[in-house]
Amino acid sequence: MVATRSKSLRKMWGQATPYLLILPVVIYYAIFWVRPVIAVIIGSFTDASGVFTLQNFVMVFSDENFWPALNNTAIIVLFSVTIEFIGALFLALLINRKFFGSGIFLFLTLIPMALPAVATGAMWITGLTAHGWINSLLYYLGVLAEGEKIYWLGGIEPNPTKLLALVIIIDAWQVIPSMMIILLAGLQNLPKAAKEAGYVFGGNFMTVLRKITMPMLRPTIQTAVILRLISAIQIWLIIVLLLGFGRIPVLVERIVYYHEEVPGLNISYQMAAGYTIVVSTIVSLTALVYLRVSGAFKKEETA
Amino acid sequence: MKKKFTVLFVVLVVASMLLAACQQEVVEEAPTTLVFSSRLFSPPAEQEFFINEIAKPFEVENNVVINFQIIDDQTLLDRADVQQNTDHVTTDIVVAHNSRMAEWIENGWIEDLTDIVAGWKDRTFSEAFVENTNKDGKQYFLPVGADVYLLLANNKALPYLPDGVDLDTITWEQYAAWAVAVAEGEGEGKVCITGIPAKSWVYMFGGTALSYGAGFPDANSAGALDAWRVWESIGKAEGFVPTVLNIDSCVDPMMREESWLTVFHNARAGQVYASNETQFTLAPAPTGPVGTGSIAGVSGYAIMKGSANYDLAVKFLEYLTRPDIQVKLAKGTGGFIPPVKEAMDFLGDEAIDEVINKAVLVLENGVVSGVPAGNYQDWGAVKACFDDVFADTILTGADITQARLDEAQACIDALLK
Amino acid sequence: MNRKVNKKIIKAAKDTVFYLFLTTLIAGMLLPVYFIVSLSFLSTREAYRYPLPLVPALKTDFELTYGENGYILSVWDRTDKEYQTVLDTNEVEKMEVYIKARLGTKITQEEIRAEIARLENSGQESIFFTKPRSLLYNYDTFFKVTRDAVPALIRSIEIAALTILISLSIGGLAGYAFARYIFKGKDALRFSVLFVRMFPGVAIALPMVFILAKANLYDEPLGLSLIYSVGAIGLTIWITASIFMGIPKSLEEAAQVFGGSKLQAFMRVTLPLALPGLAASAMYTFLGAWNETVAAIILTQFKPTFSVVVYQTLLGAQGNVNLAAAGGIAMALPALIFTFFLRRYINQMWGGVTV
Structure with missing residues (x-):
């Protein structure tokens, strides 16, 4: 009797362990995060006098900037996450070869990630302006003739495609290192034996990568991509730094716009709340789809 | 390895906490601290001047420490919101822009200074800003650092100046013709305006409109239409710098010589002028049929409700608004206009006095308007109505039509409270 | 052979x-x-030249001649390859200020007077002289204007360290649970902890500040670490979980077979293997806390963070882009030092560990 009871207790205890380990997080979020979020959710479903309404979402969806913002965000996410993943994986595999000097090489590649916004802002603004360092460099290299200039951020004729491409490149430049360190951390623990076996059985670099390294790296890749996906959808700062509000609208930029640029409008709070809910819905749906497709959930169940 | 990491980490945490604890003790022994949060005097050189030349004498005399902090208007309001609503009022004096003063007054976050001002007999605040600083006959803000718009030209543009034009009496049509001549001669537009939305285009255009007898902010009146025509002629000749949509302040493009011509904020014009006096020419803003129009901006000192150092704050404001101190401050900070009438007696004949004098000429003899931001839900949104006309019509070289202007006016009027 | x-x-x-x-x-x-x-x-003057000089100058060449208002001072322009006029004045003090502030060059009033005397004694139209640049002028100015930079720097390190401590301990535990246990609602929970990062932070920054101010954490470094940890925990959970998953459970079990407790097995075997992942999360957390300004400006008054004092110095730095650059670098340096030390944990040179 006593023995079985203690056994079942221990079993219960064993089942409770994961929940206990997660409990601190839940408490933490409950104290600092849940209340403001609920306030925003309520705010998005009420009008200025606190009455339930769906009008806020009607306003968001009929906002002339909503669809361009959604479109721009989608383009940025699609290209930047792809480019960043390939770049980050390439660098991580390279550094993981542990050649002489790879530690210093790693440090150098991490520099863009460590720069604060004030430095990156100054860097790109002084670079991309007509009399900036990029044009200066091209002039010294002989690419630009005297008096010839490239208007990187657009001349008189607005060219959204070019601007989006620039934003994607600049974003990738800064973000690749942060994605790379996750992948690199994951690569550390892959048993060398498996990889070596792959080569022994006649695999070349690509087949070993595809058949052995990538599958073993899967949890890390999922983490790196999902984290990047989430923040890529919420990109805004670099765009506002370079172009101000409204020229290339993106989703989170709209929230900031109503919070900080025009906070006084009668509809500012409602618009910001509405956009916030719409954005978080879009982000979570995208994340969910990615996790399902990449098999993050399925795999664990059987693990 | 793990141990080393942990040890390093623990040492780091403990050391920083110890250091923080030591600091706290030092802070507690210090004399009274007066917290002064300002949107004005943000350029580093101006900050240095304010701290060393203006605040220091007061600190020494009264055994206080002035905690001087630069913060933009919106953050200043957010901060006040938190401080007022959680009973942690730590800021004593705020300096806000006149386009945001109404929010401060309406929220009831600042003290009524009417009686205090009445006790000061040696200074008369300029009437131009009463609309913003006062409400219902009560004075909340004490004006400081006023600005009007001045014309600043790179000397490289002077050869293109149309014959017989005197820069001191240049008209808007002549300015436009000059800009067009520069663009044709150089093969590239050289006029700077702030093309990034919600910056100062509304004031740049507003000055022109006032010169033609329009009110502010008018978009579609007869005077405004004449003003749009001036800018339309520059746009049609591709007279704006190609990067105009990326410009949030004309200081950098003027210094980089990307742009050669602009009409903007006198203190910022003074700043560029001082960077190389032999390279730039400064003049009053161009004139129109009814005179030299300019929007006048100003900032204002106010005392936070619930300030623990109210008396000291009053004393500091008394000191700061003395005519001689206002002049000293204006001169040391690029050329703001001291909005105290008696201050003019203290002006001399140095180069910086010339900047201030030109600005005062505009303020006294020109057609000047303040910023009626308090009448609108959000002033930034009003600015955007004007920015849109610039971006979709002026810049693209399209014709200004009454219909487009009526649309802009509707955009503005819809924002009325 | x-x-x-x-x-x-x-x-x-x-x-x-x-x-x-x-x-x-x-x-x-x-x-x-x-x-x-x-x-x-670069000096302010050169920072605004086009084409921009590729390397900072080590000296400045001057030409002094007579002018309308006294003396004309010209400087050698590396872009146009000629002497260009910058001042026409009689005032020695004005020249000194200009040469120091705009040209970032060391000079004293006596030296200027000596050059003027040399011009007058020479009987020539103009004379030339060279002075060394003060290369660190922008950094000097930056730290002169940025008050309390050192205490703010220490405070920021403290806040970042606390944030790492909070998020690694709380987040690491949860990450381990997600990697090692099978339990009901695991996927949903795992997704929920990530939702914190999906909800746009800008929308709730101010309300979170309110909560902390009401909890008497106004102007307290701990308050900021608590805010920064919210975002960092979710990220730490995911990174650590994925790393723990990559460590074969058999290693831990092997250690237990040899008489270790579960905790000991974790400390001796799993933790060292997870170090790269922990280091990567720590780096994210550090940089996030280090660079944050929005909440820090509102929540602090007498105890600002380094990012806040940098913001205050550079808010009005138009016309002073070289100073903004110096401030940005000054702010990046501590982060770079941190990165430099952390990199060895992310990329372990000794390779895979075996038991």
């Missing part, structure tokens, strides 16, 4: 190509950084 030599040559050639490739890659990546660093050493 020959074959050995051949092999050596081939290896040397391969190495050369490899390192050339690395150098090109890194040069390309760091080109923008080079320009911002170079900009931080």
